[in-house]
Amino acid sequence: MKLLAVNADDAGLHVDTDEAILRCIRRGIVRNTTVIVNGATAADFLALAPETGIDIGLHLNLTLGRASAGPASTLTDNEGNFPQPKSVIWHRAMAGELDGDQVRAEVEAQVDAFRASGPEPSHVDGHNHVHLFPQVREALADLLPGAWFRTPDEPGFDRAGIPDLGNNFNRWSKDRSGPWPRTDCFAGHAFCRRPSIELFLSSLDPEMTFTEFMVHIGSRPGSPFVSSPDRDTEVEIVCSETLRSVLEDRGYRIVTFTEARSLCA
Numbered sequence: 001m002k003l004l005a006v007n008a009d010d011a012g013l014h015v016d017t018d019e020a021i022l023r024c025i026r027r028g029i030v031r032n033t034t035v036i037v038n039g040a041t042a043a044d045f046l047a048l049a050p051e052t053g054i055d056i057g058l059h060l061n062l063t064l065g066r067a068s069a070g071p072a073s074t075l076t077d078n079e080g081n082f083p084q085p086k087s088v089i090w091h092r093a094m095a096g097e098l099d100g101d102q103v104r105a106e107v108e109a110q111v112d113a114f115r116a117s118g119p120e121p122s123h124v125d126g127h128n129h130v131h132l133f134p135q136v137r138e139a140l141a142d143l144l145p146g147a148w149f150r151t152p153d154e155p156g157f158d159r160a161g162i163p164d165l166g167n168n169f170n171r172w173s174k175d176r177s178g179p180w181p182r183t184d185c186f187a188g189h190a191f192c193r194r195p196s197i198e199l200f201l202s203s204l205d206p207e208m209t210f211t212e213f214m215v216h217i218g219s220r221p222g223s224p225f226v227s228s229p230d231r232d233t234e235v236e237i238v239c240s241e242t243l244r245s246v247l248e249d250r251g252y253r254i255v256t257f258t259e260a261r262s263l264c265a
Helices: 015-027 042-052 087-094 100-117 127-132 134-143 163-175 189-193 197-202 230-238 241-249 257-263
Strands: 002-011 032-035 055-060 123-126 185-187 210-215 252-254
Touching (some): 002 055, 002 123, 002 257, 015 042, 032 042, 032 123, 042 055, 042 100, 055 100, 055 257, 087 127, 100 134, 127 134, 134 163, 185 189, 189 210, 189 230, 241 252
Parallel strands (some): 002 032, 002 210, 002 252, 055 123
């Protein structure tokens, strides 16, 4: 048996995305989602989502909108807004310019906001993969010791200066002492750039026992990526009976992270 956890990123940012995610939960293979707690619709989504029976995780955010902990000199501007473009934070992280206490305060504020509005996060990842930053991962590990952590090691992911952080994170997650839930592999980067059923299937490694597959479903106003028709194409694909049938024929079981915990024990 092979386990597949399909996770929809970016819940809580816009009503159109939230509605698309809920539709893909009811009709498709999405069983997990991660929520940006400082997003415009996060509170409404966290109130609705538990009724669906899916797993809800934290999509930690350091690159979009306002910080939950307020202004911080290495993370935000004077008004508490995260800097734009998103590459600014990545460059600061790569250069060692992020203040560890400020990072921890923001991580803790977002975890607290999640807990105040919803259940305990079953899994965690980062918007634009900011959970790879050393200060972020350590804070998350302390605050959410039982959560599944995304390990974005899909072939082709290493690009634009990310390899060091990605590779260091992978080594850290493998070497961490004690029980540490992690998937065998990750997919979704290639798929979100040119979504098709064929690419979804070819992104899966049949030798791996447990795979997390990242999707970005439901277009919304914003950048070329989030407003692209590709986001609605992803909705059609994950709701496709053809895809579901092929996955079943290939021996995949669609799971939540909570279900995977007992199945992987």
